Amino acid sequence: MLYFAPWKIALIVGAIVVGVLFSVPNFVPESVRLEQTSSEGEAPEPKGIWTILPHQTVNLGLDLRGGSHIVFEVDMEEVREERLTNLAEDVRNTLRTSPPIFSARPAVVGEEVVVRLSDAEDMDAAMARLRDLNEPVTTTGGGQGMAQTLDISRGEDGQTIRLSVTDAAFEAIQQRTVSQSINVIRRRIDSTGTTEPTIARQGDDRVLVQVPGESNPQRIIDLVGTAARLTFHMVESDVDIGPAGEARTPPGVMVLPYPGAAEFGASPYIAVQRRALITGDQLVDSSQQFQDGQVVVAFRFNTSGATAFGEATSQNVGRRFAVVLDGEVISAPRINSPILGGSGIIEGGFTVQSASDLANMLNAGALPASLTPVELRTVGPGLGQDSIEAGQTAVLIGFALVILFMLAAYGSFGVVSTVALLVNVVLILGALSGLQATLTLPGIGGIILTIGMAVDANVLIFERIREEYRNGRTVVNAVEIGYDRAFAAILDANVTTFIAASVLYMMGAGPVRGFAVTLGIGILTSVFTAFTFSRLLIAVWLRRSRPKTLAM
Incomplete structure (x- = not known):
């Protein structure tokens, strides 16, 4: 029906206003929206009115924003x-x-x-x-x-x-090891807050990692390539260790490097019991914290780990134990009293970033095998900017040609479809910003395809209206029946396309997912703008103009 209840009008207008609010930050400079922090590793905070308004922008993919492209080989x-x-x-x-x-x-x-x-x-x-x-x-x-x-x-x-x-x-x-490596890599990178990284198997023993916006690939290599095998060992203080780490060790004792000891003027090597008291598998949580002005990594064990740690510290009060990460001692504190709470801290001269990375690696778990970077590329922002400009040009040209066609073919009804198309693009942009989805170059292609689908829906509706008017119906009846009878065809076409987009999203990765996301969002917004919003505009026009003939 062409009658819209006030609450329906409020919902339609409200949805458009929300879409506009979420899309506006994309056109406002970052310096206006965000307060840059001086602390390393901390995300900028919104400032001013942006503390209450949406402040997030569309995330750009590797092909638009630039970033790091690394291929790791599993050993x-x-x-x-x-x-x-x-x-x-x-x-x-x-x-x-x-x-x-x-x-x-x-x-x-x-x-x-x-x-x-x-x-x-x-x-x-x-x-x-x-x-x-x-x-x-x-x-x-x-x-x-x-x-x-x-x-x-x-x-x-x-x-x-x-x-x-x-x-x-x-x-x-091999299959199981590569799959486990991909899962650990994904947890580690996701914990840094990076949006939509691409992590996929490449061949039998390689893993592809693409991180948009990361200009320092070495940080990704350090974060991903570290095995993060954490163990706790008792220190053996009665072993004489040479300057190069040479020593005659009794059975069950090994010598490990301890770089942090150089700060205290001690030997950079330390002897520890070969048998681990506790392993990192028993950790349930770790985080970067501040204690006495120093950056530390706090950890907490599960029930069995807390029990074992409590027993070990109770039996060895006064002795030192070593925290070993990937065969290197990062801390060797003295046990002053039993640690029965199942939690503790790791000190090691950390920065905020290194402590945060270590905590993320421990939370993600240890890699099942070592990773070696065999391919490293950095996609510069210049190439991404060229892609953005090319995509913008394609969108503008396609949009302009579509508008010209609709105005030439349908007159004043073409104006309605043009307004609906503009609102459609704004809603897509707002949805991408609100969902923090990643826009890739294929994603821009999805937006262009969406524009075509939205116009297709308008064409179906307008042609049905024209047909009903030629059959002798009044303007109001022709419009009402035209919308009602075109709905089934529009819904059928968009549902089938949405199913295809869903399959692409589930089965694809990286740019393919970017295309599927924009296509899926565009389908929803196209149905809303082409059928609901344009119908509201035409209803308002009919009520105010009361035309006697169909201006099409």
Whole structure:
């Protein structure tokens, strides 16, 4: 119907006003909207009237804003070596169970684990036990195939057993390792507040990372490439360590670098127990904080970690323990009293940024394998500005041609469609700003496509109105019936396109998602402006002008 209740008019106008408020910050300089902070790592705060009005702008993608493009390679050799080392320890423990089968210590030789039995008569029993270590290969989808994880064979001398990881098992390990690396990378980068980074698998053992707006790729490399394996060890103070870290250590003790000790004039190496008291897996939260004027990283353990930490500190009051990150001691405080609350702090001469990055890495978890940057590119803002200008030119040209066509084909009704198109673009811009979605160059293409779809809806409506008028209906009846009968076709076309946009968003990544986001938002705003808002404008025009003929 062409009658709009006051509350409907209020809702339509209110939606447009909200869209305008969210789009306005994109046309206001940042210096006017935001208060720049002096502290490193802190986001600028809104100032003045922008503390109560929306102040966020559209986030630009890597192709528009510039940023860092990095490809990391997962160290699969390290994964293989770790798997063989763990297999050797499993073999040793399996043969030592009661009744024990005596053998030399299992050794990793090339890509095999080799164990030599003390007595050849134990061969059958040893093979039977080791076969229990073999399991069906679990794929990334969770299913199990016919392949096994291990190849187990007897040596020609009758006393040697050789074990190796099958190709199928290693492929499954590789897939799982890369997937875990992508998840950890995503959590680390998301925790920095970066909007819409692109993180995707590239090939069998590489991960692509694109971070819009990040002009310092080394920070991303440091943040992403650090394994972040956190462990806590007791310090052994009775070990004499040379200036280059050389020392004769008793069993179960190792020497680790301690760069922070140089500030106190101490040796840059420290001896710690090889066995870790607690690992970072038991952390539930960490954050950057200030204590006594220093930047520290506060941490909190889960229940089991808090219990183990409390017992360890209770039994070692007066001794020092080392906080080890990726094989390097970052802090070695003295235990003055039992720490029973399950929380503590890490001191290490941090800056605000480095403490925040460490806390983010600990919260995201440790990488399953080392990452090596093999490709590094920085997309400068100049290239992004060229893309923005080209996109703006394309939008303006397309918009102008569409307006000229609508004015030439439909007269005063073309003016209504033009106003609706302008409102449509404003609503898209406001939605992108409010949702903090990322606009990419393909996203601009989505906006242009949306303009065409909005005009298509207007054409369907106006042609239906013209047809009804030619069939002898009055102007008011023709307009009313034209809108009602065109609605089904408009809804059908936009719903099917919205489904396609949803699939693109779920299955795509990076620029493809950017296109899907703008297309999806544009579909919603197009239906609103082409059917609801333009109908309101025409209803107001009919009520005031009361035309006798259809001015089309």
